[in-house]
Amino acid sequence: MKISVNVNGCTRESDVEARTLLVNYLRDELGLTGTKIGCDTSQCGACTVHMDGKALKSCTCLAVQADGCDVTTIEGLAQNGDLHPMQQSFWDNHGLQCGFCTPGMIMATTALLTDNPNPDEDEIRHGLEGNLCRCTGYHNIVKAVAAVAQAGGD
Amino acid sequence: MAVVGKAVKRKEDPRLITGEARYLEDINLPGMTHIAILRSPHAHANIVSINTEAAAAVPGVVGVYTGQDFMDVNPLPCPWPAGGPDHPNNINTPRALEVEKVTHIGAGVAVVVAEDRATAQDAVELIDVEWDVLPAVTDAEEATFDGAPQLHENAPNNVCMEWDCGDQESADAALTSSDVVVRQRLRNQRLIPNPMETRGCIAQHEPVNGEYTIWMTSQAPHVHRLLFTAFIFEVPENKVRVISPQIGGGFGAKIFMYPEYVLTTALSKTVGRPVKWVETRSENYIATTHGRDHVTDVEVGANRDGSITALKVKTYANLGGILSTVAPGIPTTLYGRMLSGAYRFPNIYCHVTGVYTNTGMVDAYRGAGRPEATYVVERAVDLVASELGMDPVDVRRKNFVPGDAFPFEPSNNLLNGLSYDSGDYDKALDMALDMTGYEDFRAEQAAARAEGRYLGIGFSTYIEICGIAPSAWMFGEGWGAGLWESANVRMHITGDVVVTTGSQSHGQGHETSVAQLVADELGVSMDQVHVQHSDTLGTPFGYGTYGSRSTAVGGVAVWRSLQRIKEKAKAIAAHEFEAAVEDVEYVVNEEGVGSVQVKGSPDQSKVVGEFMGIATSAAGGWSLPGDMEPFLDETSYYDPPDCTYPFGTHICIVEVDAETGGVDIKRYIAVDDVGKVINPMIVDGQVHGGIAQGVAQALWEGAQYDENGQLVSGSLMDYAIPRADLLPSFELGRTETPTPNNPLGVKGAGETGTIAATPAVVNAVVDALSHLDVRHIDMPLTPSRVWETIKSHSNGGNS
Numbered sequence: 001m002k003i004s005v006n007v008n009g010c011t012r013e014s015d016v017e018a019r020t021l022l023v024n025y026l027r028d029e030l031g032l033t034g035t036k037i038g039c040d041t042s043q044c045g046a047c048t049v050h051m052d053g054k055a056l057k058s059c060t061c062l063a064v065q066a067d068g069c070d071v072t073t074i075e076g077l078a079q080n081g082d083l084h085p086m087q088q089s090f091w092d093n094h095g096l097q098c099g100f101c102t103p104g105m106i107m108a109t110t111a112l113l114t115d116n117p118n119p120d121e122d123e124i125r126h127g128l129e130g131n132l133c134r135c136t137g138y139h140n141i142v143k144a145v146a147a148v149a150q151a152g153g154d
Numbered sequence: 155m156a157v158v159g160k161a162v163k164r165k166e167d168p169r170l171i172t173g174e175a176r177y178l179e180d181i182n183l184p185g186m187t188h189i190a191i192l193r194s195p196h197a198h199a200n201i202v203s204i205n206t207e208a209a210a211a212v213p214g215v216v217g218v219y220t221g222q223d224f225m226d227v228n229p230l231p232c233p234w235p236a237g238g239p240d241h242p243n244n245i246n247t248p249r250a251l252e253v254e255k256v257t258h259i260g261a262g263v264a265v266v267v268a269e270d271r272a273t274a275q276d277a278v279e280l281i282d283v284e285w286d287v288l289p290a291v292t293d294a295e296e297a298t299f300d301g302a303p304q305l306h307e308n309a310p311n312n313v314c315m316e317w318d319c320g321d322q323e324s325a326d327a328a329l330t331s332s333d334v335v336v337r338q339r340l341r342n343q344r345l346i347p348n349p350m351e352t353r354g355c356i357a358q359h360e361p362v363n364g365e366y367t368i369w370m371t372s373q374a375p376h377v378h379r380l381l382f383t384a385f386i387f388e389v390p391e392n393k394v395r396v397i398s399p400q401i402g403g404g405f406g407a408k409i410f411m412y413p414e415y416v417l418t419t420a421l422s423k424t425v426g427r428p429v430k431w432v433e434t435r436s437e438n439y440i441a442t443t444h445g446r447d448h449v450t451d452v453e454v455g456a457n458r459d460g461s462i463t464a465l466k467v468k469t470y471a472n473l474g475g476i477l478s479t480v481a482p483g484i485p486t487t488l489y490g491r492m493l494s495g496a497y498r499f500p501n502i503y504c505h506v507t508g509v510y511t512n513t514g515m516v517d518a519y520r521g522a523g524r525p526e527a528t529y530v531v532e533r534a535v536d537l538v539a540s541e542l543g544m545d546p547v548d549v550r551r552k553n554f555v556p557g558d559a560f561p562f563e564p565s566n567n568l569l570n571g572l573s574y575d576s577g578d579y580d581k582a583l584d585m586a587l588d589m590t591g592y593e594d595f596r597a598e599q600a601a602a603r604a605e606g607r608y609l610g611i612g613f614s615t616y617i618e619i620c621g622i623a624p625s626a627w628m629f630g631e632g633w634g635a636g637l638w639e640s641a642n643v644r645m646h647i648t649g650d651v652v653v654t655t656g657s658q659s660h661g662q663g664h665e666t667s668v669a670q671l672v673a674d675e676l677g678v679s680m681d682q683v684h685v686q687h688s689d690t691l692g693t694p695f696g697y698g699t700y701g702s703r704s705t706a707v708g709g710v711a712v713w714r715s716l717q718r719i720k721e722k723a724k725a726i727a728a729h730e731f732e733a734a735v736e737d738v739e740y741v742v743n744e745e746g747v748g749s750v751q752v753k754g755s756p757d758q759s760k761v762v763g764e765f766m767g768i769a770t771s772a773a774g775g776w777s778l779p780g781d782m783e784p785f786l787d788e789t790s791y792y793d794p795p796d797c798t799y800p801f802g803t804h805i806c807i808v809e810v811d812a813e814t815g816g817v818d819i820k821r822y823i824a825v826d827d828v829g830k831v832i833n834p835m836i837v838d839g840q841v842h843g844g845i846a847q848g849v850a851q852a853l854w855e856g857a858q859y860d861e862n863g864q865l866v867s868g869s870l871m872d873y874a875i876p877r878a879d880l881l882p883s884f885e886l887g888r889t890e891t892p893t894p895n896n897p898l899g900v901k902g903a904g905e906t907g908t909i910a911a912t913p914a915v916v917n918a919v920v921d922a923l924s925h926l927d928v929r930h931i932d933m934p935l936t937p938s939r940v941w942e943t944i945k946s947h948s949n950g951g952n953s
Contacts, residue, residue, distance in 0.1 A: 019272075033180035034173015036402075038350045039435035043870035046350060074173035087171040091163060094835045095841065096660030098284065100168030100350040100402030106171065128878035132870070134350050134403050137846030137907075138878040142838060149210050 003067040007032070008076025016063045022056075023047040024086045026073060034074035034103045038132070045131030049073050049102035055111035057130070070096035074103035077110070083147050095144035097135035105131050109145045118149055155746045157670045157680060161835035163682065164666045166659075174238045175400040178354040183428040186356070187216050191276035191414065191423065191431075192264040192281050193440065194256040196861020197475070197512035198303060200286035201254060201263060208280040209266055214273035216425055218281065220264045227420050229646065233384040233634035235485035235708035236317045241632065244715060246510070247477050250417040255288075256432020257475030258514050259863060260440030262413055267425050271432075284382035290512035290863035294472035295449050297511045304393045305475060305510045314508040320493075321566040325503035332455030336537040341932045342526045344447035344472065344857040346867070347876050349660075351402020352433035353442055355415045357422035357608040361384035366391050369417055372398040373408040374698020376656050379690045380635070381479075389901065392596050396785065398688045401660035402868045405847070406518035407442050409700050410479035414441070437821055439868040443856055446474035448526050450484065454534040460544050460552040464501035467493060467530060467614045471508050471516075478517035480633075482508055487631040488523030488701075489620070490782060495531035496579045496617045496801055497553040499833035502566050512863035519701060520847055521908040524618055532614045532913035533930070534603040536920065540929055544915070547587065550615045554579045572627060573777055574585050574617065574799045575893045575901075577827070583615055585887050586803035586825040595807070603925060608810040609820075610922025614914035621706030621798035621878030621895075621920040639708035640694040643672070643715035645786040649763040651678055653685045653715075656696010657708035662840065663906060667832045668712055671898070675716040677741075677748020678762055694789055702902030705832065710896045714790035723750045723765045728767070729779040798893045798901035802826035804910040806846070806918040815941025817853055817919055824910065825887040827866050829901030837903045838886055844907015845884055850876045851908075852915035856934045875935075923947070 006015050007030060014029055026032045026049070035058060038046035045060040050072040077084040086106050089095065096102040106126070112127040114120065119127060124145045127140065133141060208217040225252050226438070235243035252264045262398040266272035288438035289303040294300060305312055327334050356369040366387075372378050374394040383391045385547050401408065402786040414431050421429045435442065449470045455463040471485030521528075535553070539546040555562045555574065563573040585615040589731060595611055602609045610891040622628075625636035636736070642654045651672055657664060669683035687693055727750035728735040742748045751759035768778065769786045778784060805823040810816070824841055831837050856876035867873040892899025919935050920928055926947040931939060 008765075026178075026739065032173070033176070036177070036351070038402075039870050041435065041871050043867050044350060044435075074171075078172060090171050091167045093837050094161075094164065096167065096170055097663070097839055098350065098401065098403040099167075099175055100177065102170050103173045122879075125879040125881075130873060132877065134299065134348055134352065134405070134847075134875065135840035135843045136839060137844075137884065138876075138881055139842040139883055141514065142878065 001064050002141060003064055003134060005066045006070045008072055019051050020063040021059055022066050023048060023058035023061050023070045024060040026058060032073050032075050035101060036100055038100065043132065045108060046104040048107040048131065050111060055108050064140050077106065084110065085151065089148045093144040093147060094142045095136065101131060105133065105141060112145065113149055121146065129146040155744065156674050158674045160833050162507065162666060162680060162833055163387055164663050165669060166663060166665045176249060177351055177402055178356065178369055179432050181356055181369055181399060183358060184863050186428040187267050187269065187425060187893055188271040188274050188429050189429060189431050190266050190271070190278040192278050192283070194259055194261045194263055195258050196256065196285055196287050198305065199256055199291040200288065201256065202265055202286050203282040204932045206264060212277040212280065214269045215277050215494060216267040216269065218264065218266050220251060223250035224250040226419055227416060228386050228388065230416065231381060231647040232477045232479060232481065233496045234480040235632045236315045236482035236486040238630055238632045241315065243315040243357070243482055244306065244313065245477060246306045246309065246875060248413045250413050250420055257510065258512055259865060260514060260914040262417065265417060265421070267429065278498050284946055292511050292513050292863050294470040294509040295509055297509050297842065299508065303513065309510055312510040314477070314510055316507055318503070318505040319490040320503040320568050321501065322503040324566065325464045326827045328501040329453055329455040329466060332378055332463040333457045335453060335455045336541050337451070337453050338533070338537055338930055340530060340533060342446045342448040342450065342529055343933055344516070345445045345519055345858050346439060347405040347407040347442065347445060349403030349405055349407060352412070352435055352438040353412065354432040355418040356428060357419040357423040357428045359386060361426065361873065365395070366422065367397065369397045369399060371401055372396065373401070373404045373658050373660055373700055374692050375658055376695045377698050378411060386416055395400060396690045398658055400433055404660040405520040406445065406522055406700060407795055410443060410784055423756070429834050434735060436869060437926060439873070440514055443515045443517040443829060444474070445516065446526055446711050446951040447516050449813045450530055452530055452534050452641050454538055456538045456542065457828040458542065460549045462497065462499055462553050463536060465493060465499050467504040469504070469506045471506055472511050472529065475512050476514040478515040480513065481517045481633060484518050484523045485526070489527045491569050492524050492527040492619050494568055495528065496555060496615050498555050499553070500565050502564065502568050507700040510625055513859055515866065520844065521905045522701070524905065525848065525909045525912055528614065528616045528817055528909050529913045532616065532917065536880060536917045537929065540924065542628065545908060546613050548850065550583065550613065551580065563947065570627070570630065570686065572796050575895045576797060576891050577799065577801050577802055578889065578891055579615060579801055582801060582812055582825045582827055582889050583803045584824050585889060586805050589823050589885060589887055590805050606812060608812055608922040610804045610808050610810065610918040610920070611679050612914045612916065612918025612921055614910045614917065615803045616704065617799055617801040618905060618909050618911040619797045620702035620800055620905065622701030622703050623707050623794045624796060626785040627795050635695050636793065637790055639696045639711045640789060640791045641694060641708065641711035641715050642694050642710065642789040643719055644721060645766045647767055649678065649766055650682045650684065651676060653683065653688050653711065653712055654693040655685065656694055656698070657704040658687050658699045660699065662699065662704065663833070663836045667705065667708060669838055670691040671709060671712060672716060673746065674742065676719070676762065677746055679746065681870070700721045702904040706896060708900045709791060709898055709900060710794065711792040713792045713898055714792055718788040720787045725779060725782065726765055726768055727760055751790060781884045782792040794896055796895050798829060800826065800828045800901040801946035802906065802910060804914040806914040808915070808918040810919060810940060812944060813942060815937040815939070817935055817940060819849065819882050821885065822882055823885045825889060826906050827889040827925050828903040829831055829890050829893045830890060831888070832900065840903045841907050842884055843884060844905060845911045846876055846881055848908045848911025849881065852912045852933055853935050862930045
């Protein structure tokens with residue numbers, strides 16, 4: 001099936017199998033391997049991207065459903081070589097260790113702050129429910145998100 | 155400016171936060187094929203026949219294979235039988251694919267190679283296996299009973315090995331003469347590691363020269379190459395190159411050799427094309443190793459003054475249906491030998507029975523034996539406090555190894571010749587109590603109880619055995635190789651320094667902490683230091699990253715190479731300035747710039763770039779001493795004299811909801827002493843993550859098998875790894891007691907949290923319910939389990 005998706009600002013025309021998930025389309029067809037696959041039950045959130053400005057687990061969406069949509073992946077977050085404030089904050093606050101959940105975490109938390117620019121700690125933790133991290137105990141991820149919110153968001 | 159001891163931001167992070175890092179699944183090769191493995195749906199069954207015809211006929215399938223096709227490939231080795239080379243262990247290890255029978259669900263029996271992954275997965279479902287299903291047993295103690303299903307012919311009553319340490323006679327005598335003896339059965343439930351990246355392997359075979367290149371998710375690429383070459387394929391080391399790309403967490407589970415790695419590698423030769431296998435999360439639950447799974451009966455004796463007289467422990471350790479790489483070593487050496495904890499127990503005895511059951515393989519999971527030991531010790535101390543009506547803090551202080559007793563050798567030769575290096579256990583406890591405000595807590599607890607609210611506080615004054623090494627000692631414990639580490643340091647003409655190590659970071663930040671060490675020693679900037687690991691082709695041999703050993707063992711190898719480079723630089727300067735080498739010093743100025751200079755003559759000095767230029771090319775007309783080889787390039791090997799022994803105090807405060815049994819962690823305070831700290835930000839991060847995993851064992855996680863050996867908790871929907879909203883922010887403190895066992899004074903920080911946290915949480919919940927006469931609840935302390943305990947005790951029942 002033919003689809004046209006605006007990915008990180010570029011229009012991409014592809015012919016995909018109907019069963020292709022958005023995450024496989026991004027990784028295998030477009031080579032955007034920053035988006036990760038951590039599970040097969042839509043629990044871990046490692047594949048979180050933005051579709052039309054909202055956070056989406058890209059394993060819960062078929063590629064054909066993204067036809068005509070705007071998709072942003074971790075590769076599209078930095079602008080003109082400048083890190084997004086959330087990327088910078090994860091780095092500054094040691095919000096990552098192995099880095100595997102990190103692209104999904106960053107995509108999820110940027111969307112979180114779009115929805116709620118001034119979350120308290122409980123709201124940040126609640127907002128992270130859909131993303132699993134096994135390394136950090138979430139302590140420094142929460143700190144990284146709070147730091148961006150405090151600095152005035154993105 | 156010195157950088158050791160500073161919270162330097164990680165050098166590895168830019169590629170990780172931008173999505174540029176390449177993990178195994180992100181790597182693709184031209185002509186690559188993909189595989190899907192047919193795994194046993196039965197926990198215990200004989201394989202009668204396998205029909206692969208329908209699968210082989212699917213368009214896009216390259217080939218279908220069974221275990222019979224790999225009989226020329228050796229079974230996987232088990233290089234750590236418990237108790238030493240002469241101790242009886244009934245060893246059974248996996249093959250690339252099982253041939254005659256399976257002893258756990260998930261064991262591979264056939265494989266499809268196809269042009270793409272989906273085709274392989276579709277075709278594998280068409281393979282028809284005729285099974286002779288056998289009765290299963292999943293509990294380690296029950297598996298030893300007469301009449302239990304028998305898994306392996308060479309293991310009567312399913313016993314892999316019996317092992318003990320300490321002195322049974324003296325422990326029994328002391329228990330008999332103690333004022334009180336407390337007995338308790340403790341279940342340390344099975345855990346599933348769940349690194350966020352599952353396992354995977356890509357193998358490529360070159361028919362011309364017979365060489366394999368294997369990309370794999372490995373915490374120990376050199377060990378994997380050693381096992382591939384010397385044991386499994388019987389080819390020389392130069393025929394196998396192992397590359398461990400960016401690794402998405404391991405927690406022990408990526409140390410081991412697995413059947414899928416052997417299968418993928420063998421297939422690359424069979425099909426003559428690169429082969430890729432990436433584990434699904436569902437496969438990860440049934441095919442990757444699990445951890446813990448002990449049933450322990452503990453007897454602890456004490457006198458009325460709180461002094462503990464004896465600890466006697468009998469443990470059934472569940473090893474799974476077949477042995478993983480170092481399975482027997484974990485519940486023996488790394489468990490029994492740590493049962494003295496932070497205390498001067500005068501009499502200790504531990505007996506372990508390692509048992510086969512129809513469950514997944516069990517091996518090292520973060521902490522590996524030491525969390526299980528800490529759980530026994532810290533629960534036992536609380537049981538004594540409860541029995542004697544004493545404050546658990548007072549019982550701990552009464553039995554601590556005092557600060558002036560180091561080096562301290564636990565009783566009954568428990569450590570088999572090693573001894574605790576250094577410590578000040580009271581100091582860490584004092585700091586944690588101060589941070590907690592313990593004096594006020596008991597009044598707060600009493601007031602809350604009056605309102606029907608159940609507050610509790612739990613302590614864990616733990617020690618660890620880290621920097622796992624001395625090769626000779628480990629050989630005596632049964633480990634069949636060395637445990638030294640190595641490092642190469644090379645200074646280039648540009649002034650940049652490249653370090654290669656056999657350690658293998660999988661999230662720990664070695665590229666940063668090792669660079670800090672190098673920057674300070676040589677006087678170069680962090681940007682000039684490049685730490686490389688991961689590829690057996692370009693790095694010296696190392697045994698890998700686990701057991702909190704990468705800095706305490708691998709870091710010291712780096713340090714030794716740095717000293718050699720400095721000595722050579724001094725010799726170059728001495729020659730140039732016509733000074734005696736004793737009169738030349740290597741100095742790093744306040745700006746962090748290193749130079750060699752004649753003592754007292756700052757004008758007779760050469761900074762890093764200058765002396766490196768001389769060493770490389772005699773730049774500027776300078777010359778080398780006549781007998782000196784050019785270049786600054788030094789390799790060192792380090793085998794420490796003893797392990798290291800971090801310690802600390804973790805305190806957990808909980809509120810238990812009397813109506814629902816839910817446990818809410820109000821505060822978590824941790825004071826850890828990991829010796830000298832190179833990067834406090836990285837150490838804190840290690841502690842955070844470890845606490846989360848330790849808390850998770852206490853409250854939520856636990857693998858569940860049904861009576862047929864089916865893994866009921868086989869997905870992230872069914873197995874409760876913690877989410878952000880379940881955990882609090884942690885309050886950390888630190889004392890710093892260097893180890894005398896290595897020149898850096900470092901002890902190791904990777905496993906602190908998982909070793910300390912679990913009993914702190916359980917002790918807190920039991921304390922919260924102590925007024926109901928609750929003495930113990932088995933983990934995980936789920937709401938239903940806690941609620942049932944409250945109900946049974948509120949009604950006057952017994953624990």
